[in-house]
Amino acid sequence: MTIGQFIPLTKLPRNLGCFDYQIKPELISQIKVGQVIKIPFGKREVWGCFVGLIEKSTFENIKAIDKIETLTELDSFQLEFLKWFSKYYYYSLGSTFKLMQPERPLKKQGLRESHDANDYIAIEFKPETQIKKIAQTILNNKEEKYWLADFDKNVKWSLYLELVKNSQLHSLSSDAGQAKKQIFILFPEVSLAQSFYQSLPRDIQNESRLAIGDNMKTKNKAYQIWSDIKDNKCKLIVGTRSTCFYLTQNIGTIVVDSAESGDYKQWDQSPYYDSIEILRKAQSFLKNKLILTTTKPRIEDTFVFKQENYQYIALGDKQKQNIIVVDMKKEQKRKFFFLSYQAEAALDDCIENNKQALIIINKMGLFSKLVCSDCGYEAHCEKCELPMMVNEQGELECRHCKLTIKAPTACPKCGNIKLQGRGAGLAQIKKELSQQYTCSENLADKKAQVLLSTGQYMNPGELKDIDVVIFAYFDSLIYLTDFNSNFRLYNFVQNIIEGLNKPQKIIIQTHFPNNEVFKFINNNYSFLYNNEISARKEHYYPPFCTLIKLFFQHHDKKICSAEAARLYAELLVRVKNIGGSISEPYLYYLNKIRKRYRYILTIKLPPCDLNKENELLSTVPDFWSIDKNPKDLL
Structure with missing residues (x-):
């Protein structure tokens, strides 16, 4: 045999x-x-x-x-x-x-795409001669890798469309005997992928597949889309991070939209892969065109751009930003306790001119915690052991597990009946402002004088008529010390600013005005990059090492701690033998996640053969999770 x-x-x-x-x-x-x-x-x-x-x-x-x-x-x-x-x-x-490989269904059914044609934000394509030339240049040049800086967000959609057209998506002509190449366009969010797909001309849409969400939930739909991609029955594939597993050797062009987004990293379940890392590897195999679109790449990606000579193309010009950073520690008593004098003045001017103001508060609810001023009691979640916020209904709510309970009328420890809410949230600020202004959390509300948001999941199209932006509170993004925290903070601010239609007055309120990000916030991205890459080289963080986060979870803290100590002792010498380092076990910063404690080990390795890495981790039990090149070490 x-x-x-x-x-x-x-x-x-x-x-x-x-x-x-x-x-x-x-x-x-x-x-x-x-x-x-x-x-x-x-x-x-x-x-x-x-x-x-x-x-x-x-x-x-x-x-x-x-x-x-x-x-x-x-x-x-x-x-x-x-x-x-x-x-x-x-x-x-x-x-x-x-x-x-999707599972083949036992019973074959026709493919019906599951998305509401009205449930998306339409994208307007504006074909321009210059955009057509850029698309032709990218596809015809011998260079394979591009960094596309989309300072003009509207232009990039038209460029994507021109890339599709110039890839002969719906053309009947192709080289004799040679299959036409496919183009993949990946988005960080399902809503963006759906908006782009639904806005495509009908003839192109007919030769495309939307590999997202409901379209991939059933065996029939997932298998049919996979089959159409593999058999080259579609020429454009629009998807999100998991679509990278459907690549074949027939790929001609891959476009990654908003490449700075953390959504390209799988963070909530194993395997903890990075789609952009995967696409770069695929490009090294296939030698296809790879286009990463972003104005503020991740630090590791910018390093790769420079090392591998990515071709830089700018769409539009960077807007000049007028950002004022206010030190809240120096502010005196004001009309609104959560606004600085400059913010109040800018808000009044904005309303007088019949313009809209946007206030960013990175906290939900009325207050971030409930405390007793007499004995120091603080309401904590019984499942997560974390502070509970006071929601809009006046109840205590855990922002992590969503447990909701009735707020106590008196302190459970000392009986004090004057419990206090600390750390005003979006709902409390809205309540205060509504006494003088018309307020709304709906960013599409044109009648509201003041719009309020946490800054998450904002559609850039909704920010066109904003005259002043006030970051009232977002210091919670600064508290957590992590190798990637500066970039996350910079990215958060710039994502909102880039969504504005024209340069507006921008006020950032903080108790940490000396944070490094605020030094570079008005400057070009390159200032931030140079500062961050120097710090990472000094402290040996990616891209100068391979970073591996191991974590173990258990409902019993003692068992969790003992297992982490055991694995640490087992790996310590072996990691050092290949020139690496390993941290002592530490507890996840939120204590618990899904009712379980989490202990973490962090390994830093010099560049080495994958076989050595696998040999090192071969004894890590399956009940431990392995996150390679994690987006944080928290």
């Missing part, structure tokens, strides 16, 4: 790789590398990808394959990608294969 190795299409423990099977001699000619066929697996049959023949198996009593039933075939790129992803993100081959 000849022995072949297969990757089973099923989720498996981290350290399991290929499985060996006997193949009857008469079947050898019917199977080739990449072919996915039925294989026996335990007491059931599963699909398995054939990766090659070996002379001898190290296992005894291996099962035999006595028939060939084919599902599909992975191309050479997909097979290489599968192996690389498994090694790079410490994820089993079978589990990786499952990410790439």
Whole structure:
């Protein structure tokens, strides 16, 4: 019997790789590398990808394959990608294969796209001669990698459309015998992907697939979209971060919109992959066009842009920003306790001129906590052990697990009946301002004098008529010390500013005016980058090392702590032997997550072979999570 190795299409423990099977001699000619066929697996049959023949198996009593039933075939790129992803993100081959291959439905149904045609914000395409030239230049030049700085957000949509058209998306002409190349456009949010897709001309939309949300929830829909992409039945694929698993060797162009977004990093479940990292690796395999669109790239990405000579293209000019940073520690008593003198004056001028003002408060509810001034009692969540906020209904609410309970009328510790709310939230500020102004949390409300928002999930199209922006409170973004905190703060502010239609008056109120971000907030992004890259080099953070975060969760704090200490002791010498360092175990900054304590170990490694990394982590149990190149170490 000849022995072949297969990757089973099923989720498996981290350290399991290929499985060996006997193949009857008469079947050898019917199977080739990449072919996915039925294989026996335990007491059931599963699909398995054939990766090659070996002379001898190290296992005894291996099962035999006595028939060939084919599902599909992975191309050479997909097979290489599968192996690389498994090694790079410490994820089993079978589990990786499952990410790439949707389950085939037992009963085939017609594909109906599940999105409401009215439930999106229309994008207006404005074709310009200059945009057409840029698209042609990108596609015709020998350069493959581009950094697209979209200072004019409206122009980028038109450029995307021109890239699609110039990729001969719906053209009948193509090189004889050569399949037309596909173009992938990825967005950080489902709503953005849907808006772009729905705004496309109908003829282009007919040759496109929207690989997001409800379209991928059922087996039939997911399998049909995957099949259309693989069989080259669609020329444009619009999706989000997980769409990167549907890449094939027929890719011509990949566009990543808003590449600075943290949403391209999988953070809530294993595997903790980074889509942009994946797309860069795919480009190194396929030599396709890769376009990252952003005015403020992640620090690691800018480093790569410089190292790998990405071609820089600016769409429009950067607006001059008039940002005033106010030190709230120096402010005297005012009409509104949460606004500085300059903010109050700017707000009054704005209202007098019949303009709208936008106030950003990065806290929900009436107050961020409820305390007793006599004994120091503070209301905490019984599940998360974190401070509970006072919501708009006057109840105590945990902002993390959403547990809601009735607020006590007296202090549970000393009986004081005068409990106080501290840290005014959006609802309290709205309540105060509504005594003098018309206020709304609906940013599309044109009748409101003052608009209020936490700054999250804002649509740039809603900010066109804003005359003054006041960041009333967002110091909570500064409190947490982390290697990436400066970039997150800068990104938060700039995302809002870039959504404005024209230069407005911008006032930032803070108790930390000496924070490094505020030194660079009025300057070009390059000032921030140079400062951050120097600090990261000094303290040995990415891109100068490989950063790995290991974490373990358990409802019992003692068990969690003991297990973290055990693994730390086991890895300490091994990490040092390959020139790395490992932190002592520390508790997650929120104490608990989903009712469980979380202990973290942080490993810094010098650039080394993936085999060494995998060997180092081979003894990490499956009940530990591994996050490579995490977006934070909190």
